[in-house]
Amino acid sequence: MSGEQASPGKAEVGDDxxxxxxxxxxxxxxxxxxxxxxxxxxxxxxxDDVRRLGLGDRPVNQGPNNMGYVIDMLADWAGDPANxxxxxxxxxxxxxxxxxLVAGGKVTAVRPSPDGRLVDCDVxxxxxxxxxxxxxxxxVLLPG
Amino acid sequence: MIPVEAVRGLVGRKLPGGxxxxxxxxxxxxxxxxxxPQRSDDLAHPMFCYYAAMGGMGLSIGELFELAHSSGxxxxxxxxCDMEVREPLRTGxxxxxRGVITDVKRKQGGAIGTFDLLTFRxxxxxxxxxxxxxCTNSFIxxxxx
Numbered sequence: 453m454s455g456e457q458a459s460p461g462k463a464e465v466g467d468d469x470x471x472x473x474x475x476x477x478x479x480x481x482x483x484x485x486x487x488x489x490x491x492x493x494x495x496x497x498x499x500d501d502v503r504r505l506g507l508g509d510r511p512v513n514q515g516p517n518n519m520g521y522v523i524d525m526l527a528d529w530a531g532d533p534a535n536x537x538x539x540x541x542x543x544x545x546x547x548x549x550x551x552x553l554v555a556g557g558k559v560t561a562v563r564p565s566p567d568g569r570l571v572d573c574d575v576x577x578x579x580x581x582x583x584x585x586x587x588x589x590x591x592v593l594l595p596g
Numbered sequence: 597m598i599p600v601e602a603v604r605g606l607v608g609r610k611l612p613g614g615x616x617x618x619x620x621x622x623x624x625x626x627x628x629x630x631x632x633p634q635r636s637d638d639l640a641h642p643m644f645c646y647y648a649a650m651g652g653m654g655l656s657i658g659e660l661f662e663l664a665h666s667s668g669x670x671x672x673x674x675x676x677c678d679m680e681v682r683e684p685l686r687t688g689x690x691x692x693x694r695g696v697i698t699d700v701k702r703k704q705g706g707a708i709g710t711f712d713l714l715t716f717r718x719x720x721x722x723x724x725x726x727x728x729x730x731c732t733n734s735f736i737x738x739x740x741x
Contacts, residue, residue: 515663515674520630520643536642540678
């Protein structure tokens, strides 16, 4: 995070995207998502099972939720979720209930497109801002 | 351990496919879970490229694990996701989903030991026939000796 902070109007290679902070991941919202997805994996809602599996004593967030935080960071910067184009990520670790997360990124390329500029970025999500739990690349459109 | 040939034989297998109705309540609840702003228009959260793909592929997660000769008890994990939105997804739209298994690799990992990395590609197709989104997922299936 050593670059200048990128403003959408003049994004340049090396600029940092404004970070998005999730102050505390909610265990209750993991239950909502489990029901929405029909996800039978107990680690998202049954603390006894989380303990039995040796994963600690807090529910484990769904991986797609973690992608969602990164997309929101990108959409916030690009001005609208409709400007999101692509996200490619690897899952590196678990996120637990009550974790504080920081989503961030850095501009790696700016390309012309018929609708404006396509901006490629390295992106990441980290527990407490230091332990990466997700990393990858993304593309957003800056219209104009 | 399941022979790698049995798993590699899945490459090229088409998934049943189906449809995904992107209902307003799903989008509202998803925004609430992720912490995204609620909207007054029909633009869905971009994550619906993934949710629609997985929800309409014609297999449950458990059935996908079975197809890969595994089960939830064996600790399969979501390894990678590549999600491309070509046209923003909208609430109130029913999307067709079609998919195929594109790759299987057997690997060795430090803590996991032997595992198979199974990759499948899902297309989310709008009512007019255009591909609105493409979601390529890789799952990790640990293999016990």
